[in-house]
Amino acid sequence: xxxxxxxxxxxxxxxxxxxxxxxxxxxxxxxxxxxxxxxxxxxxxxxxxxxxxxxxxxxxxxxxxxxxxxxxxxxxxxxxxxxxxxxxxxxxxxxxxxxxxxxxxxxxxxxxxxxxxxxxxxxxxxxxxxxxxxxxxxxxxxxxxxxxxxxxxxxxxxxxxxxxxxxxxxxxxxxxxxxxxxxxxxxxxxxxxxxxxxxxxxxxxxxxxxxxxxxxxxxxxxxxxxxxxxxxxxxxxxxxxxxxxxxxxxxxxxxxxxxxxxxxxxxxxxxxxxxxx
DNA sequence: CTCAGTGTTCAGTG
DNA sequence: TCACTGAACACTGA
Numbered sequence: 663x664x665x666x667x668x669x670x671x672x673x674x675x676x677x678x679x680x681x682x683x684x685x686x687x688x689x690x691x692x693x694x695x696x697x698x699x700x701x702x703x704x705x706x707x708x709x710x711x712x713x714x715x716x717x718x719x720x721x722x723x724x725x726x727x728x729x730x731x732x733x734x735x736x737x738x739x740x741x742x743x744x745x746x747x748x749x750x751x752x753x754x755x756x757x758x759x760x761x762x763x764x765x766x767x768x769x770x771x772x773x774x775x776x777x778x779x780x781x782x783x784x785x786x787x788x789x790x791x792x793x794x795x796x797x798x799x800x801x802x803x804x805x806x807x808x809x810x811x812x813x814x815x816x817x818x819x820x821x822x823x824x825x826x827x828x829x830x831x832x833x834x835x836x837x838x839x840x841x842x843x844x845x846x847x848x849x850x851x852x853x854x855x856x857x858x859x860x861x862x863x864x865x866x867x868x869x870x871x872x873x874x875x876x877x878x879x880x881x882x883x884x885x886x887x888x889x890x891x892x893x894x895x896x897x898x899x900x901x902x903x904x905x906x907x908x909x910x911x912x913x914x915x916x917x918x919x920x921x922x923x924x925x926x927x928x929x930x931x932x933x934x935x936x937x938x939x
Numbered sequence: 940c941t942c943a944g945t946g947t948t949c950a951g952t953g
Numbered sequence: 954t955c956a957c958t959g960a961a962c963a964c965t966g967a
Contacts, residue, residue: 829957
């Protein structure tokens with residue numbers, strides 16, 4: 663998915679549909695990959711009858727706080743999202759848009775509540791994971807995450823110090839979840855675009871002023887995307903986002919600067935050489 | 940048929 | 954051990 667903005671959208675879905683509700687029916691689709699070998703029976707036993715207290719997010723990870731443990735964790739990998747029977751929900755890379763079909767294609771788990779609400783997680787490419795943890799913040803994988811730009815806006819001088827200790831390219835560093843949690847491929851490019859930094863720059867070559875621009879961009883880009891409900895149509899028109907998905911036709915920004923496309927740190931990368939140094 | 944792809948992990952290297 | 958790179962994973966849709 664699903665990067666920080668889309669995952670936060672998912673958290674709000676969980677909150678709106680499930681918080682305060684008792685889970686009366688849990689249907690699990692047998693998938694040893696998505697469930698990491700945890701048996702369907704164990705997942706059902708953990709959730710059925712429990713009441714949802716809260717929906718939390720850190721980086722690209724989501725979890726539900728229940729009135730008993732363990733708690734379920736959700737990670738989407740590169741595809742999927744949550745869906746409800748009314749056909750709403752944000753689905754990424756799952757092919758056809760949600761339709762009347764329920765549960766939808768690629769459903770991995772369906773949760774139903776005592777008051778008749780329902781929510782389902784889909785995951786077409788099976789790179790996502792559903793896990794059970796007793797204390798998510800203190801256990802892998804969430805315990806290994808770096809700062810979340812929304813939950814813990816980085817202090818510019820702290821960020822500068824951490825950049826000094828890194829020799830790799832900014833692009834690769836931003837994608838490292840132990841460095842900054844929730845930054846994915848398009849967010850990384852958008853942040854570097856906003857901070858006017860070349861994605862190939864080595865982290866330890868940045869000056870304090872550049873580190874400050876990076877810190878500011880990390881919070882402002884993620885905040886704006888979340889405020890727009892991860893709806894690309896509501897993202898500011900000058901964002902690189904609008905051009906990066908169609909390189910063939912969008913080789914320049916609205917301002918007329920050319921956009922460069924290259925694979926960096928193994929990911930498709932877009933930037934504007936005239937602006938990003 | 941081939942290939943890219945909004946993520947993560949692991950093996951290999953320095 | 955750490956930091957970094959690139960391949961692998963699994964699957965859909967163009």
